[in-house]
Amino acid sequence: MLLKLYQAGQPILRQSAKSVTKQQLASKHVQDVIDFMIATLRDAPGVGLAAPQVGEALRIVIIEDKVKYHDQVHPPLFKEQGRKAVALKVLVNPEIEIIDQEKLYYFEGCLSVDGYTAVVPRSRQVRVTALDRTGKPISFVAHDWLARIVQHEVDHLDGQLYIDRMISTSFMTLKNYTLLWRKALTAKIKNTFS
Ligand code: ZN
Numbered sequence: 001m002l003l004k005l006y007q008a009g010q011p012i013l014r015q016s017a018k019s020v021t022k023q024q025l026a027s028k029h030v031q032d033v034i035d036f037m038i039a040t041l042r043d044a045p046g047v048g049l050a051a052p053q054v055g056e057a058l059r060i061v062i063i064e065d066k067v068k069y070h071d072q073v074h075p076p077l078f079k080e081q082g083r084k085a086v087a088l089k090v091l092v093n094p095e096i097e098i099i100d101q102e103k104l105y106y107f108e109g110c111l112s113v114d115g116y117t118a119v120v121p122r123s124r125q126v127r128v129t130a131l132d133r134t135g136k137p138i139s140f141v142a143h144d145w146l147a148r149i150v151q152h153e154v155d156h157l158d159g160q161l162y163i164d165r166m167i168s169t170s171f172m173t174l175k176n177y178t179l180l181w182r183k184a185l186t187a188k189i190k191n192t193f194s
Helices: 028-043 067-072 075-081 144-157 174-181 186-193
Strands: 048-050 060-065 086-108 116-131 137-143
Touching: 028 048, 028 060, 028 086, 048 144, 060 144, 086 144, 086 186, 116 144, 116 174, 137 144
Parallel strands: none
Antiparallel strands: 048 060, 060 086, 086 116, 116 137
């Protein structure tokens, strides 16, 4: 089942989501929500989705970055961003710890701020701890583009959107991004917007 993608302005996107208990996680409702989130993310398509974006105030995040999404990315930018395919990850009650203070400056978008993009400084490296969908603890270090996705999605669980962290002068329509900024590398982005 595909779920409705809530857009900026809906109050749930500004609320703190609730931790998922082991009992809730085992329930049909929460397992269904996870399956429907996966279907919705793939349909969009997007690389990350947090439960509040589909109207569920639960601390659940889905991440998946497929090779086929990489075709549209300008190759030098793709290389610079350190982007790699990411197999489906379901993160329940995720916590992140920043382990590299260096900030990277790239454009990012959000399925809940449809049609726009902006430059958002994000930490290069974070440690993630969470439960998987069966309740098993997992932990990994995320670098570069994956670190960006994780930080963006965990922000959703705290009622934050990328527009709270963006460099506001870089906010633009996706149409203008494609027209004017799609091939910009970090030097130009930082020079112009930081
Ligand atoms: Zn988002």
